[in-house]
Structures are given as C-alpha cells and as structure tokens.
Amino acid sequence: MSGPNNVRMYGTWSMKNTATGKTAKTKHYAVLTFNEDGKVHTATEYASFDDVRSSLNNC
Numbered sequence: 784m785s786g787p788n789n790v791r792m793y794g795t796w797s798m799k800n801t802a803t804g805k806t807a808k809t810k811h812y813a814v815l816t817f818n819e820d821g822k823v824h825t826a827t828e829y830a831s832f833d834d835v836r837s838s839l840n841n842c
Contacts, residue, residue, distance in 0.1 A: 792812070792814075798835065803839070807835040808835075812829045812830070
C-alpha cells in the first residue's frame with residue numbers, strides 16, 4: 784500500500800487493566816488512504832493482541 788494519497792503510521796499501544804493494575808503493550812501499524820477531497824477513504828490497521836491478552840490474563 785503505497786502512493787501519493789497514503790499515510791503509514793507505526794506506533795505502540797499501551798494499556799492498563801484498572802481492576803488488576805496489569806499493563807500490556809503491542810505494536811501497531813496503520814495505512815490511511817485519502818480521497819481527492821483530502822478525507823480518509825480507507826483505513827487498514829494491523830496489531831496483534833494475543834500477547835496483550837496473555838499479559839493481562841496471566842496471574
């Protein structure tokens with residue numbers, strides 16, 4: 784997904800279970816495609832939450 788109307792974003796989501804105080808992080812990747820009006824036409828996002836689930840559920 785590349786082109787003059789695309790923006791790629793990379794980042795890390797950080798979260799905390801307020802009931803248990805446990806924290807987790809996961810890497811995130813997104814591609815936004817804009818139309819001729821400069822508005823987001825499509826958004827495609829990728830992230831794996833398997834490790835997050837394991838971290839927050841692990842006692």
